[in-house]
Each structure stands twice: as C-alpha cells, then as structure tokens.
Amino acid sequence: MNPKKERRRVERRNFRMALNKELREHKSSFLVFYFLRALVILALARQLWLGSYESAFFCVLTLLLLYLPSWVQVRLRIELPPPLEITVLCFIFAAEILGEVNAFYIVIPFWDTILHTLNGFLAAAVGFSMVVLLNDNPRLTFDLSPAFMALMAFCFSMTIGVLWEFFEFGCDYFLGTDMQKDTVIHMIKTVALDASRSNKVVVIPDITEVTVNGEDLGLGGYLDIGLIDTMKDLIVNFIGATVFSITGFFYVKSQGKRRTAAQSFVPSPKEAHRDYLAQARERSAAEAAASLPEERTGAEGKVPLKETENPEDEAPAAGGR
Numbered sequence: 001m002n003p004k005k006e007r008r009r010v011e012r013r014n015f016r017m018a019l020n021k022e023l024r025e026h027k028s029s030f031l032v033f034y035f036l037r038a039l040v041i042l043a044l045a046r047q048l049w050l051g052s053y054e055s056a057f058f059c060v061l062t063l064l065l066l067y068l069p070s071w072v073q074v075r076l077r078i079e080l081p082p083p084l085e086i087t088v089l090c091f092i093f094a095a096e097i098l099g100e101v102n103a104f105y106i107v108i109p110f111w112d113t114i115l116h117t118l119n120g121f122l123a124a125a126v127g128f129s130m131v132v133l134l135n136d137n138p139r140l141t142f143d144l145s146p147a148f149m150a151l152m153a154f155c156f157s158m159t160i161g162v163l164w165e166f167f168e169f170g171c172d173y174f175l176g177t178d179m180q181k182d183t184v185i186h187m188i189k190t191v192a193l194d195a196s197r198s199n200k201v202v203v204i205p206d207i208t209e210v211t212v213n214g215e216d217l218g219l220g221g222y223l224d225i226g227l228i229d230t231m232k233d234l235i236v237n238f239i240g241a242t243v244f245s246i247t248g249f250f251y252v253k254s255q256g257k258r259r260t261a262a263q264s265f266v267p268s269p270k271e272a273h274r275d276y277l278a279q280a281r282e283r284s285a286a287e288a289a290a291s292l293p294e295e296r297t298g299a300e301g302k303v304p305l306k307e308t309e310n311p312e313d314e315a316p317a318a319g320g321r
Contacts, residue, residue: 120240127156157241180226
C-alpha cells in the first residue's frame, strides 16, 4: 500500500478511537449526547416517512454537529467543562430540531430571542477561552489584564452576532428565504414620503390594514421587513455577551478563586492522561514497531548482511585474501 495512504488510514483510525473515548469521558455529557442523538434519529426517520427532505437535511446536519464539541477537544487538545459541552449540545438541538424542524421559531414567539441570548453568552465564552488559553500558554509572553480579556470576549461575541445577521440577510436576499423574520407594526416614520424632499419625517400612525396590488394582506398592520428582528437579535446578543464578560472579568481578577458563571465555561489545555489522540498514536506506533521483521527489531539489534548481486563475490573475502 502507498505509505501516504497508509499513514492517513492509521491517522483516521487513531482519531476515531480518540473521539470515542472523548465522548465517554464525562458521564453527564455522554448521557446528554446519546439521548439527543436518539431523538434526532427518531426525528430523521419521521421526516423521511413524511417526505420532508428539507427537514431531514436539518436532522442529518444536527447529527454531525452533535459531535462538534468532542471533535474540537480531540483536534485542539483542550478540555471543555461538562456544563459548557452540555449547553452547546442543547443549543444545537434547540436551534435545529426544535427551531427549524418543529417550527418553534413560529410556534413560540420568544424562541429566537432565547437562542440569540444564549448564543451571545456562548460566543463570549468561546472568545474569552481563546484569550485565556493564549494568556496561560508558557511559550508565549502575553500578560493581559482582566479588563482587556473581558473586552476581547465581548467584542468576539458581538462580531459573531453581526456575522450571523449578515448570513441571514444573504440567505434572504439571494436564496429567497425568510430568516430575518418580519414584524407587524402599526406606525411608520419615514422621509421617503416627504413630498417636499426636505428630509422631514412623515409619520403615519394607527395603521390597521395594508393593501398590496389591490389585495388586503389581513395582518392588521404594516409589515416590517426584518429590521426589528435583526436589531432585537443583536440587542439580546449584547446582553448575553455582557453577562459573560462581566463574570469572566471577576473570574480572571480572582485568578479562578472566586466562583462565577465563567468558571464552568472556560476550557483548559488537555493533560497527558486525557490526550486520547496522543495515546492512540503511541499505541499505533507500538503496534507498527512490533509488526516489523525480527531482524530489524530484535533485542540483539542485528543488522542483516548486505546482499550482493553475485554471492560468489564474497568467497575471496571469507578466505582472507
């Protein structure tokens, strides 16, 4: 077999072994993972039975995303606290299966707001963790203040929130989706209706009906096209980011001694006995060494005689000539 292909095959096997061990490392997150995975599999079977292939796609996507926390831990060699891992797993399930497949975004009015608040909190946790891991790395010379680390976490979370809104707008504009949900309002203020073109705001209050192309929409008001939804998402993302950044500030300031919400959401570098990928690689290397011919790996360390094209050429040397 090609040596490069063999190395890739062995590396994939090592990663699978490490991932399986990582999934079972913490009993609490392990139980949550398999419970949610079972629910997703049932939802996938139901959507396929109903012929809803778009929802089935979300189910398959969720199955892959459920492995993301363990994949990150193995690949980046960091240890996620069980509360953080469980929160991420539940967030994925709530957003994809409950929100998209079961239409909780429509059925429950505040479902989107809840998830965006949680997203702001988690994104701040990720940004804060990145800075903490860099700051604690002995190979680097960073010595960041608690206030700067909290600010970095806040900015990272808000950046993620803005990028997500860009993504929603792009999908709505180019793909014809409705990710930026519309809102029914009863008053508009705009300079577009100012006939004098002097930048005066025209106010139309008490809107109870809107007619488009001669047809009443039946909404009981004017239809906002996603602006309010976008700003609401960014506001609650701001709240989640602020809460975590403040708790993270006190966590760093006390050097981990003061118990805050951030304490259960900050990853740490993996210790050697929990680095399952390194252990799998060592095991594979030992197995490969044990499978070599005896003359190459024997305890005596003998080296096989050099082969020559004509064995008779060695006869004179043996005779001492």
